[in-house]
Amino acid sequence: MWLAARQTWRFALGALPLALGCAGAGGSPSGAPASSITSTPCVPDESAPAPDHGLLTGLWQKVELPGTVCGNGSQYKFFVNYAPSSNNLIVTFEGGGACWDYDSCSGNGGARGAANPNGIPDDHMVKLEFLPLNRRDASNPLGDWNMVFLPYCTGDLHSGNREATYPNPDPNGAPLVFQHRGHDNMVRVIQWLAGNFPTVPRMLVTGYSAGGSGALINYHYIRKGMTGVQCSYLLDDSGPIFPSGGYSGPLHQKVREAWNLDPLIDGVAPDFSRFDPAAIKADLGLITTALADKYPRDRLATALFRLDFDFSLYSYERFYNHPPQAEIHRMWWEDIQLLLGQYASRTNLASFIPYYRYDNCSHCLIIPPIDSGVLAILGEPYSGTEIQERMVDMRDFVRLLVDDSRKLESFLESVQPGEGLSPERAAQCEVL
Secondary structure, eight states, X not given: OHHHHHHXXXXXXXXXXXXXXXXXXXXXXXXXXXXXXXXXXXXXXXXXXXXXXXXXXXXXXXXXXXTOBOTTSOBOXXXXXXXXXXXXXXXXXXXXXXXXXXXXXXXXXXXXXXXXXXXXXXXXXXXXXXXXXXXXXXXXXXXXXXXXXXXXXXXXXXXXXXXXXXXXXXXXXXXXXEEEOXXXXXXHHHHHHHHHOSOEEEEEEEEETHHHHHHHHHHHHHHHHOTTEEEEEEEEESOOOOOTTSTTXXXXXXXXXXXXXXXXXXXXXXXXXXXXXXXXHHOGGGHHHHHHHHOTTSEEEEEOOTTOOSHHHHHHTTTTTOOOHHHHHHHHXXXXXXXXXXXXXXXXXXXXXXXXXXXXXXXXXXXOOTTSOXXXXXXXXXXXXXXTTTTBOHHHHHHHHTOTTSOOOOEEOOOOTTOSOOHHHHHHHHTO
């Protein structure tokens, strides 16, 4: 089981996006300087009684919606776990690679290719129930909330909008027809969420790796579709959409074409008061400030490791002729600094960036330390996510993020001497 979970959790996701709004290059909807945008804290009304789901309460239930598909054309499935006494909701996007060619979409691309290329099994949550933000973790600060888990099987960061045909490298082999239908699936899932959770005092949209990108990409669609949400929060774990002016630019332009993102960018333009589709297409990273300006009372955050050696590989190695580890980390840190500049411009944006942890090639914070054994997975699910200067970990940051009575703040751990990937460990990460 743990080997299966390790494979499920070991994803590399590219820093890419779909399309959301942009308030130009940095302006606010009001035209005021972005740093001056203020709003009163959101105060949720949690007095409404929670629905009685009977025997379904506390168990993962499979949901299948007509018209939703995985990459191989099989039925898309997601899972809901109802809370006994809360209307609050956490929506989690699964991570797991991405693809735009025959090998990576067929399952031959390793952990950085498409996740779940054969579709979603009915027992999918058996491998994922020990994620720290699920109900199995007694210390989960959101443990009494309703939970919806959105699996990943379309290879497109939950954002694609086309059927692709990829030629087979074997001239005698059949081509691969692949459904990059992540966006189409999410449209139907959001309709289901709105109907089944009509009153939501507090909602957290999150995900890890590809799912972190998916959470960010789909956030506007969720906020627009779920009109009963009072206070809302976003946590993108290790799926950053960096400004395209940095080293992630080639990846961003590649996926715009591969997953047919431009129509989605054009389609959301009317929802934003200051939106330039051409600017978004040129810089997918503008999605972050666009969301911050569109939803000034929402609290939006990203988390990642400074020495990530998974998502960073996915972002750069195929676009820069497989540079060595030190060069990958230099590029990653420079992209992080561009992102931090964006986040510093908005009071409702925050980041949580530890330096390094051994597990999972220093990738993802809201999965348990899967390389450290069963006891750590069960008893110390946030081990290694600490910010040493402040003595806070990812659990503390989640508590802060969803508590509107506290000022939102960012955390950045300094370089920790003696920590980092050995050449042997880096070599293991590179072959995933």
